Amino acid sequence: MKLRAVGLGLCLLVFSLGAAPGPAQAGALQQALEAQLRAGVGAAATDDEIETLTVLERFYQARSLEPLWVQENGAGPKARQLSVLLAAADLDALDPADYGAEDIAALLDNTAVTALAELEVRLTQGLIRFAADLGQGRTTPHVADPELFVFREEVLREDVLGAAAGAQDLQAFLQRYRPNTPRYDRQKVALAEYRALATQGGWQPIPEGPTLKPGMTDPRVGLLRARLRLWGDLKPENDLAEAGGDPDVYDEAMVEAVKWMQYRHGLTQDGAVGKKSLAALNVPIETRIEQMVLNLERRRWMPDDLGRRHIFVNLADQLLKLVEGEKTLLDMPVVVGKPYHSTPVFSHQMTYLVMNPYWNVPPSIARKELLPKIKQDVNYLASNNFTLFSDWSSGASVVDPVTVNWAAVNRNSFPYKLRQGSGDGNALGRLKFMLPNRFNIYLHDTPAKALFGKDERTFSHGCIRVSDPPGLAEAVLAKSGDWSLERIKQTIASGERRIVTLDQPLPVHISYLTSWVNKDGSVHFRKDVYGRDAKLAEALLGARAGGWR
The missing domain is CATH 2.40.440.10 (L,D-transpeptidase catalytic domain-like)
Structure with missing residues (x-):
């Protein structure tokens, strides 16, 4: 996002709020909400943040500063539900920090009027941003990479707030903005599975050496066997080692499992593990997770x-x-x-x-x-x-x-x-x-x-x-x-x-x-032949590229 001087934008916001109800007309919570909107949350410093604050101001003015999420005595049920949904944004390969999830969670049990007003604004900001990112992607394709001529359908902030005000179930409400395709859903499931694998330690590289071929006996075959089992390419019922076979022998079942692994990685399905197949096997799990994150973003750009x-x-x-x-x-x-x-x-x-x-x-x-x-x-x-x-x-x-x-x-x-x-x-x-x-x-x-x-x-x-x-x-x-x-x-x-x-x-x-991820559940990866993953990672993740997964 382009930074710009924010004084004029905030002055206009303060000026427009001058017409808000005075102390005699509004309760303590409304007054605190008015002050919170006037001051801005998190010192808005970008065009997008200023536009969001302006949308919030218009929205709350139209409803006489009546809160959506909180009451005088604390956070309401919808506030807590929205907090949970924002905290779970990583399930869609989005970062909960972009929607203020931690700050919101810290405010949920604070009943001070000023804290409730801040919670109200943070929840509304988080909802707008999360819905927009689900519906159109977090990045602008042509800005992320000049060779992407993808024109996403814009999610209007005003429409999000207008619809959210009447929504009874926020989870169902946000589902409207997600890509409504099995392709997106399958990738989300695979991402969760790979993240679970990562928490268990992922996998270690298989050492380099001569090409592994059918009939060979090599300790590296045992490592390959374990990898294929971990990835699901070799099913337990097909693993001859389960029936007492030597795990270091490259048997017929291994050949078929390697061919399936090669198919999933776009490699020649010859059943032998040479340099290209070994390179695919040794890509770290963190890199594979980041690939999934990037491709879920690409799916959000596409029309359903x-x-x-x-x-x-x-x-x-x-x-x-x-x-x-x-x-x-x-x-x-x-x-x-x-x-x-x-x-x-x-x-x-x-x-x-x-x-x-x-x-x-x-x-x-x-x-x-x-x-x-x-x-x-x-x-x-x-x-x-x-x-x-x-x-x-x-x-x-x-x-x-x-x-x-x-x-x-x-x-x-x-x-x-x-x-x-x-x-x-x-x-x-x-x-x-x-x-x-x-x-x-x-x-x-x-x-x-x-x-x-x-x-x-x-x-x-x-x-x-x-x-x-x-x-x-x-x-x-x-x-x-x-x-x-x-x-x-x-x-x-x-x-x-x-x-x-x-x-x-x-x-x-x-x-x-x-x-x-194909309909059969097979997870596929391909080489980034044009270097477009790196460009998108910089735009989507910035300093988090290679770190947040």
Whole structure:
């Protein structure tokens, strides 16, 4: 939050409170509440705190300074319930200290009028902040990370107070603001379980050494076995050591358990524990807990309704899913932007696709990557099905590359437009899925199929390459006419460039999640390939990053 001078804001607050009922019109508690609002709790020093105080002032003025939570003789039942709820904010991966939970608890049994007035204001402030953080997230996405173009629905403080005044059950009231999705709830449960594990000591690193493979006997296998049991990857009924087997032997049951662990961490499921698998096993529990905290915040940014039918791409997982209702119709590996060409987070609508597309090469790629190849061999363009145009205007003429003095052309003097014709060698492959947006990001086929077999698939300039374009096209066009898989493949084989418009736009959500929990209860973690966890941790936790969990 940006700090600013608060004198004017507080002066305006004092001025507006000047119209409050005088001593003859108000009881001692109302007078104390008026004084508390005038003075401000905790020396408001930010825009957000001043705005909250202003909202409180308007709210209490409208109800003639009648308290919500306390009476003349002490804190009421709703005050105590709200105190408990704020103290339990950590269940939602939020810090109770942000809502004044300790200060509130210390005031609950104090019946002095001034203490009751302070308790009233602190409870109301805590409620407003907690409801807002549950409903929209504690951080502003684009402020936390400029590559996040997520526009959360704002929770209005006035609306929170207006609704809270009539709420009989505050727990049910606050539930309205939480994300109403099983995905959020499952992550909360997993967070609680990992925190419980942490209080029991978590786990210790497994020592480095040769790759652990099936059939090996090694003391480290015993440590691996214990870890897989702790995480639930190896069930007791499947553990051969339970039946008298040697715990240090890498048996068949261990192989299946390791493959499941690898699946949960986005690794090649080969059943052997090499460097990547060992690195995943040795991530401290504190780091895993922090990942969950960060991803619950990301869930709070998202709308509950992603669209009955939508595409969801997780950049950290490099996986695409097409979902209808609660059912995943298909999923496939994707290739996303390199760390220095990272794909942004945003949502848009797919409106059409192109079969046998040509590729208008972005100027930056033409200058930085293709120009050196052209200067080395002028026939590079013809060999790779590129056409050279004089410029990017609609009336640009075709230029014969042989007539250009390439020795005089450099990155700063490259007026040309390059277009690659359709075909198997086209960088976009045979299919392009369009969701027109300001980032010029779309989904497309690729001739570089081998990259889909890698654990980490960050190789593009920002666009998203899909591993099964015909399968995705069939699913996308399922509600847009008679487009069977056979017809799609026939059109591609014809070489004809064809644009097909979707009957209904299809929402596409490009997200970034490094932890989530599947319907089967399996807890998943992914590498922070773009360093976005670190940025969010700084914005969300600040000095508490790596500390408060």
